[in-house]
Amino acid sequence: MTTFDTxxxxxxxxxxxxxAELRRAVFDGELESGTPLREVALAASLGxxxxxxxxxxxxxxxEGLATREPHRGVSITTxxxxxxxxxxxxxxxxxxxxxxxxxxxxxEQRDAVRVSLEAYIEGVHADASYQxxxxxxxxxxxxxxGLTGSPRLVAMQADLATxxxxxxxxxxxxxxxAHDQAESHAAxxxxxxxxxxxxxxxxxxxxLVDAQEEIIEALGLx
Amino acid sequence: MTTFDTxxxxxxxxxxxxxAELRRAVFDGELESGTPLREVALAASLGxxxxxxxxxxxxxxxEGLATREPHRGVSITTxxxxxxxxxxxxxxxxxxxxxxxxxxxxxEQRDAVRVSLEAYIEGVHADASYQxxxxxxxxxxxxxxGLTGSPRLVAMQADLATxxxxxxxxxxxxxxxAHDQAESHAAxxxxxxxxxxxxxxxxxxxxLVDAQEEIIEALGLx
DNA sequence: GCTGTCAGATTGTCTGACAATCTTACAGGA
DNA sequence: TCCTGTAAGATTGTCAGACAATCTGACAGC
Numbered sequence: 111m112t113t114f115d116t117x118x119x120x121x122x123x124x125x126x127x128x129x130a131e132l133r134r135a136v137f138d139g140e141l142e143s144g145t146p147l148r149e150v151a152l153a154a155s156l157g158x159x160x161x162x163x164x165x166x167x168x169x170x171x172x173e174g175l176a177t178r179e180p181h182r183g184v185s186i187t188t189x190x191x192x193x194x195x196x197x198x199x200x201x202x203x204x205x206x207x208x209x210x211x212x213x214x215x216x217x218e219q220r221d222a223v224r225v226s227l228e229a230y231i232e233g234v235h236a237d238a239s240y241q242x243x244x245x246x247x248x249x250x251x252x253x254x255x256g257l258t259g260s261p262r263l264v265a266m267q268a269d270l271a272t273x274x275x276x277x278x279x280x281x282x283x284x285x286x287x288a289h290d291q292a293e294s295h296a297a298x299x300x301x302x303x304x305x306x307x308x309x310x311x312x313x314x315x316x317x318l319v320d321a322q323e324e325i326i327e328a329l330g331l332x
Numbered sequence: 333m334t335t336f337d338t339x340x341x342x343x344x345x346x347x348x349x350x351x352a353e354l355r356r357a358v359f360d361g362e363l364e365s366g367t368p369l370r371e372v373a374l375a376a377s378l379g380x381x382x383x384x385x386x387x388x389x390x391x392x393x394x395e396g397l398a399t400r401e402p403h404r405g406v407s408i409t410t411x412x413x414x415x416x417x418x419x420x421x422x423x424x425x426x427x428x429x430x431x432x433x434x435x436x437x438x439x440e441q442r443d444a445v446r447v448s449l450e451a452y453i454e455g456v457h458a459d460a461s462y463q464x465x466x467x468x469x470x471x472x473x474x475x476x477x478g479l480t481g482s483p484r485l486v487a488m489q490a491d492l493a494t495x496x497x498x499x500x501x502x503x504x505x506x507x508x509x510a511h512d513q514a515e516s517h518a519a520x521x522x523x524x525x526x527x528x529x530x531x532x533x534x535x536x537x538x539x540l541v542d543a544q545e546e547i548i549e550a551l552g553l554x
Numbered sequence: 555g556c557t558g559t560c561a562g563a564t565t566g567t568c569t570g571a572c573a574a575t576c577t578t579a580c581a582g583g584a
Numbered sequence: 585t586c587c588t589g590t591a592a593g594a595t596t597g598t599c600a601g602a603c604a605a606t607c608t609g610a611c612a613g614c
Binding site for chain 1: 345383386387390391394395402418419421422425426428429480481482483484485488492
Binding site: 371372386402403404405 | 594596
């Protein structure tokens with residue numbers, strides 16, 4: 111019996127497509143935070159029925175990308191300074207756990223870190239689009255959590271990254287020197303390769319705190 | 333201007349009530365894992381319309397309590413051995429982060445740990461119901477994560493606890509000596525009070541591994 | 555300045571319907 | 585015997601239209 115494990119057909123329901131389209135619009139900055147997502151207007155624009163839109167909105171709300179207030183509708187979540195700080199605090203726990211397990215991680219997991227770092231650096235050198243760089247940046251941090259080998263922790267980190275993308279979409283372009291960032295990441299990986307995990311952890315903490323403050327400042331929050 | 337901060341009216345939509353009822357049924361073991369949740373049957377039983385049921389199911393799916401397969405319907409998630417291991421691994425990261433921050437935590441957060449431990453011990457002595465003990469047990473572990481002061485980490489831990497409750501609901505009653513558990517928890521807190529955080533962390537790791545194996549065995553998985 | 559009331563807008567929920575898809579069972583051909 | 589093709593029933597995915605409950609904002613009245 112031959113197995114076709116490599117094949118898989120992805121089914122896409124209308125609800126999924128609507129949710130994906132809304133996500134894209136949010137991340138591309140087409141929809142500002144706080145924007146109300148009216149069901150009838152969306153249904154008309156997308157050419158689908160209201161219940162379908164409703165279901166897609168329920169999905170977005172569950173993801174935290176939007177907020178539902180009873181009888182007041184769904185609107186795009188507005189990032190708060192406290193949220194950004196909390197996300198960064200949580201990231202430190204997750205990514206820090208990955209860093210501390212560098213030695214126990216499988217070679218593939220360690221390689222994933224190297225690969226994602228390379229991809230990011232390559233993007234910086236190639237002057238890739240802001241969004242591409244952002245994506246690769248977050249992928250790098252995701253690969254750090256991947257060192258734990260825990261799908262759930264990776265999923266949690268992905269959720270946190272989503273929140274950050276939402277926040278970053280609110281600012282046209284964050285004042286961040288991509289070259290410095292790339293060097294910072296490279297230095298982190300170097301510490302890992304050297305086996306100095308505690309130093310790597312401390313470095314990561316500083317890196318995250320810096321990012322946190324930059325984002326808060328860029329958002330114009332306190 | 334007087335403020336009425338202590339007052340708040342909770343609005344409960346039909347969808348929320350249905351979701352809550354389904355959760356209760358799952359945790360109480362009335363619905364076995366793998367049970368298909370037919371929309372029409374639920375709508376008829378609950379006396380609501382199918383779209384309303386559908387929305388509630390979407391919520392459960394987002395919570396991970398149920399799984400939706402396209403055109404095949406929603407069914408209650410079946411716990412896998414790998415999931416249980418992963419949940420315990422993730423718990424170690426989250427609870428371990430709390431334990432390591434015992435000193436940096438606020439007095440209130442440390443007190444929350446003591447209070448939840450007391451509640452659990454009191455429940456054991458009072459021979460409280462299995463479900464009450466289970467709830468207080470998980471609350472204790474939640475309070476450990478609370479030491480980090482991060483709402484998101486606490487929410488993640490709560491999600492993990494939900495998954496565990498789902499798994500535990502599948503076994504009538506796990507073979508676990510509540511008295512031993514209570515002593516184990518008390519010993520953990522004692523290590524914290526003594527300030528030996530590394531020992532506490534190691535103790536926690538062993539505690540979680542034990543729990544993991546017990547659950548897997550009780551579920552009859554490998 | 556505060557309260558009561560009304561119209562419009564929006565959501566929450568229902569009813570009914572139909573197409574797409576899955577499951578199952580059964581008949582036919584190698 | 586085993587595989588393939590087909591048909592019937594069940595279930596989901598999506599739609600249209602409708603109505604009550606609720607929120608918002610404006611306006612009148614005290």
